[in-house]
Amino acid sequence: MKRNSLMYNLIRFSAALVCIFAVHQLLSVPSIHAAEMYERKSISFLSRIILTPDAEDIPGDKGVYLRNEIIKQLKMPRFDYNNVPVSMEGTFWSEARTYFSQTMQKLRAISSSISQTNRSISSLEQKIESLDSRISAVEKAGKDASKYRSERSKYRKQKRELESRRSSLLAQKEQQEEVLLGQGGELLTKTVAGELFKVLQDPKLLMLRAQEYVSEVDRNKFIVQKAKELGITVEDVEKVMDSAYLCMFFLTDYDRTLTRDKKTGEREVTYSLSGGIVWYKLVIEEGGNAYMDTLKTFRLTKSSSGNPDKTSPLSGLDGDTSAFRSATGSFGKYLSLETRKLDDFILKIGVAEVSGSKVGYPLGKKEGIFIDQKYRVFDKISLFSIGVEFQEELNNERFSEDLRRKFEENGIPLSQDSTVSIMAKDSRWKVADKRKGKYYIIEKDSSNELYVYEKEKRDDKIKLKKRGFFYVNKVIDNTVARDKLSYGKLVIRGAKPGMQIIEFPNTGIDLSVRFRTGEMKIGQGSLQSSIYGMEVKEDITASLYALNSTLQYDVGMYTNITQTFLTIGGDIGILTPAEGIIIEPYQKEDKIPIYLDVYGGLLKKVYIYRLALYLEPLIQFQLLNIGSSEERETNVDSDGDGKKDKKKDSTSFTTAALSFSPRAGMELALREDINIGVAVSSTIPIGPTDKWSGNHTPPGGEAESLFEKSVIGPKIAYPKAFIGFYVSYRLPSF
Structure with a gap:
């Protein structure tokens, strides 16, 4: 059989379902384990993106790039990949034009209405802006502007009404987009799931496909442990029962805007992408019907800007291409991260070994785990146990008085109308007390005991108790060393x-x-430029109080060095008291110097259980600004009250320096995503700290430089000890 033939692709794509049908009757009661284990999933992608009317103008090459970027981000080692047979997907796309036509027409009409509404709002904004200028001019001339104010109020009211209409149209648009995605699942059921089921019904191909699947399993390094009648293991059947997932891409808005900066004249291009993906799971009902069940829909909007006339020195790409790729990169990263959070796809397994702070588990490179990846530890704790004699009535979905009494004896009184339903015959049942809003799961363990657990509120899963967390510090290559632990x-x-x-x-x-807080010193000295200047009468020591924000990116997965981070951050603060500084010609001492810095560097942590110690060498750019101002009269009377307007006349002086800033600290882990800590840093200047610049801003005017180049002035001593207290939070999503 040719590998690219239709039959081969059908066999490969439907292998999981074949196994279920072929050996379903051979399976005995499933074993109940203390911990769930992630089983590899087989996923497929549609080859094209569903485009709504607002996204139809995306160029073909950009649409292909977006799809490929999403696939690149979604192709994770934890998955196996199969292509949807060409004939099936061809049928889907050929029928999609008709199947989606009414919804697309509604979306096109809504989109047209939104565009028309936006044009009307833009026209009103221009009228309002024109009236603002006219009102200002009339009032400056001392005349009555009430007529124009009334007209402006009318336009503002019309604008609010149109904005309300636009909000309503956007809600309608989103509603129709949801209808479209639902129709996508329906059509996939009809054209893909249905066709697969027809193939499965052919008894002549049943054995052939089962054997073909075994060979595919071998090629994909699946573990085959026990032979069964059809050449399929029970373990493989358990895997494929969770396989067969399909991802559909959609784009609901594509926008490329080009603007020009009024001051610099430089052009700026902005790309905005709205859309997402839908994950479907192929489900086979007991009666043999196959359908695509919507697992999760992810929707998002990402945008990025750049100068189309400049080339990036790092990538060598022009600004236009760079902006588009940045937007698509963010798009793909978000979808990849959110996909990993899905319960069907999230990595999970039982703890195999614990020794002190060392925990071992049977996952590795095959599943794509990496250094510093975080895992939470949970325990499944039963409320109480009941005798195996209750199994028969549970299988009959009968909630007897004896069973109710068992709950009551263990402190859980249930309502008379409580019910029991089968989740998995002979192994798992759900007890529901809807009146009290209480739900429980009864599960048989490997020793045939029946245990009662509290159920999660959101889904039919046993409620687990969190016991801690760890980060990965050793990854085993389990494609080779299958019996080793990470x-x-x-x-x-x-x-x-x-x-x-x-x-x-x-x-x-x-x-x-x-x-953060520390001490800074400003040395005695002065600066002078015509009538503007600054004088520090004597050496000043002042307290610096700063608010800091820092981002730390864990690069352990790239360096294979645990708890290694790239760091960027900055401070904004004030110096107080700063007495003895005079800004001429204002002759006031009420000024508050402003401190700013930005920095970048590396950080290395070492955890001793909850406590982490770290070192963080940084390169830092520091800036100190000292200024003053006073209000002065202008020649304008904007209120028409006979009094001249007052505006600020201001002068400021700035010094900046580059420094090396070593930092050390310790922090306490409160949970897997929150730490609190304290850090101490120092400042070692790399360059001069006594070079200053100055600016003067006249009332209503633009800032003017006071010096042609930097001048020597008071020397600054930045903090030798900068102490900070902080809270750190691991960002959950891009």
Whole structure:
């Protein structure tokens, strides 16, 4: 059989379903384990993007690039990939034109109305802006502008009404887009799931496909442990029962705008993309019907800007291409991260080994785990147990008085109309007390005992108790060493063998907000330019109070060095008291010097359980601004009250320096995404700290430089000890 033939593709894509049908009757009662285990999933992508009317103008090459970027981000080692047979997808797209036509027409009409409304709003904004100027001119001339004010009020009211209409239209647009995505699932059921089921019904191909699947499993390095009658293992059947997922792409808005900066004259291009993906799961009902069940829809908007006339020195791309690729990159990264959070796709397994802060588990490169990846540890704790004699009535979905009494004896009184339903015959049942809003799961374990657990509110899963978390510090290549373990370092302890570990997907970026304080010195000295100047009468020592924001990006997955971060951040603060500084010609001492800095560097942490110690060498650019101002009369009387307007006349002096700033600190992990800490840093100047510049801004005018180049002035001593207290938060999404 040719590998590219239709039959081959049908066999490969439907193999999971074949196994289910072929060996369903061979399966015995499934074993119940203390921890769930992630099973590899088989996923497929449609080859094109569904474009709504507002996205139809995306150029073909850009549409292809967007699709490829999304696929690149979604192609994770935890998945196996199969192509949708060409004939099936061809049928989908050929029927889509008719199937989606009415919804597309509605979307096109709504889009047209939105465009018309936007034009009307823009026209009103121009009229309002024109009236603003006219009212100002009339009032400056001392005349009555009430007629224009009344007209402006009328236009403002019309604008508010149109904005309300636009909001309503946007809501209608989103509603129709949801209808379209629902129709996509319906059409996939008809053209893909249905056709697969027809193929599965052919008994002549059943054995052939099962055997073909085994060979495909071998080629994809699946573990085959026990042979069954059809050549398919029970373990493989358990895997494929969770396989067969399909991803559909959609784009609801594509916008490229080109503007020009009024001051510089430089052009700026902005790309905006709205859309997302829908994950479908192929489901086979007991009666043999196959359909595409919507697993999750992700919608988002991403945008990026650039100068189309400049080339990036790093990528070598022009600004236009760079802006588009930046927007698509953000688009893909968001979808990849959110996909990893889905319960069907999130990595999970049982703890195999615990020794001190060292935890071992059977995941590795095959699943794509990486250094510093975080995992949470959970424990499944039963409320109480009941005898196996209750199994028969549970299978009959009968909630007896004896069972109710068992709950009551364990402190859980249930309503008389409580019900029981089968989740998995002979192994798992759900008890529902809808009157009290209480739900429980009864599960049989490997020793045939029946245990009662509290159920999660959101889904039919046992409620787990969080016991701690760890980060990965050793990744094993389990494509070769299948019996070896990967290891992590526990930060919050509580893990024991058999407990559940679940991946904690996140951006890898920590955002910290800090309050920092230290002492700065301003040396005696002066600056002078015509009538404007600054004088520091004597050496000043002042306290610096600053608010800091820092981003730390975990690069452990790239360097294979645990807890290594790239750091960028900055401070804004004030010096107080700063007495003894005179800004001429104002002759006032009420000024508050403003401090700013930005920095970047590396950070290395070492965890001792919850406590982390770290070193952080930084290169820092620091700036100090000292200024003063006073109000002065102008020649304008905008209120028409006979009094001249007053505007500020201001002068400021600025010094900046480059420095090396080593920082050390310690922090305490409160949970997997929040730390609190304290840090101390110092400042070692790399260049001079006594070079100043100056600016003067006249009332209502533009800032003017006071010096042609930097001049020597008072020397600054930046903080030798800068102490900060902070909270750090791991960002959950891009």
